[in-house]
Amino acid sequence: MLYGTGMSATAHSIPPPIDATALRAALSDIPGIDEVRLVRGTVWVIVDDVDVDRDCALSGTLAETLPAEVEWHTAPRSRLHMVPDGDRLD
Amino acid sequence: MATGSTDLSPADHLRLAREFLDFGARLAAADAPDETSLGWAVTAAYYASLHAVSGYFLARHGERPGSHVERERLLHDRRYPEFGKQDREDYFGLKNASERSRYLGVPTTVLHHTLYRQRAERLVAKWGDRAGKAAS
Numbered sequence: 001m002l003y004g005t006g007m008s009a010t011a012h013s014i015p016p017p018i019d020a021t022a023l024r025a026a027l028s029d030i031p032g033i034d035e036v037r038l039v040r041g042t043v044w045v046i047v048d049d050v051d052v053d054r055d056c057a058l059s060g061t062l063a064e065t066l067p068a069e070v071e072w073h074t075a076p077r078s079r080l081h082m083v084p085d086g087d088r089l090d
Numbered sequence: 091m092a093t094g095s096t097d098l099s100p101a102d103h104l105r106l107a108r109e110f111l112d113f114g115a116r117l118a119a120a121d122a123p124d125e126t127s128l129g130w131a132v133t134a135a136y137y138a139s140l141h142a143v144s145g146y147f148l149a150r151h152g153e154r155p156g157s158h159v160e161r162e163r164l165l166h167d168r169r170y171p172e173f174g175k176q177d178r179e180d181y182f183g184l185k186n187a188s189e190r191s192r193y194l195g196v197p198t199t200v201l202h203h204t205l206y207r208q209r210a211e212r213l214v215a216k217w218g219d220r221a222g223k224a225a226s
Contacts, residue, residue, distance in 0.1 A: 052183070052187075052202055055187070056183025057183075058186075059186040063165070063182040064166065069159055073186070073189060073190065075194055076196060078196075079196060082194050
C-alpha cells in the first residue's frame with residue numbers, strides 16, 4: 001500500500017492510500033500502457049499514443065480504482081519528457 | 091461551504107451545457123482548425139458534460155457538489171447506480187483529454203475532437219434530458 005500526497009490533499013489531511021496491486025490488476029487488460037508512475041501522490045500512466053476509445057476506457061478504470069482524492073493523468077510517449085520522475089508502480 | 095459551490099439551478103446548468111457545446115462547435119468550425127483550438131473545444135465539451143451531470147444530480151437528488159472531487163465521488167456513489175460504466179468512461183475520458191491538452195500540450199486532431207465531442211453530446215443529451223424531467 002502506497003500513500004500519496006497529491007495536490008488535492010491539504011497539509012492537515014491524511015493522504016489517501018493507493019492500492020498498487022489493485023491498480024496493476026485493473027490496468028492489466030488495457031493495451032498500450034508503457035509505464036505507471038507515482039509522482040508525489042499523483043499517478044501518471046504513460047501510453048504509446050493517443051487512442052480515444054482506449055484512453056476513455058483507461059480513464060474510467062483509473063477513476064474507478066483510485067480514491068477520488070488521488071490525482072491521475074495519462075501522457076502519450078511523445079510527452080514522456082514532461083512527466084516528473086517517480087516510483088514505478090507497474 | 092466547499093470551494094466552488096454555486097447556487098446555479100438545474101436550468102442554469104443545462105443552459106451552460108448547451109452554451110459550452112455551441113462554443114466548442116464554433117472553435118472547431120474554422121476551415122482549418124488548429125490543434126490548440128481543437129484542444130480547447132474538447133475542454134468546452136468536458137465542461138458541457140460537467141454541467142449536464144451537475145444539473146441532473148441537483149434536479150434528481152438535490153446534490154450540489156462544490157468541487158471536482160465531490161462531483162466525481164457522486165459518479166461512483168452506490169446510491170446512484172444509474173450512472174454506469176459507459177457514462178464514467180465518457181466523463182473521465184473527456185476530463186483526461188482536456189487536462190492532457192492543457193497541461194502537456196498534447197495535440198488534438200480533428201478525429202480526436204470528433205470522437206470526444208460525440209461522447210460529450212451523449213452525456214449532455216442523456217443527463218440533460220433526465221435533469222429536465224426531474225425538474226419538471
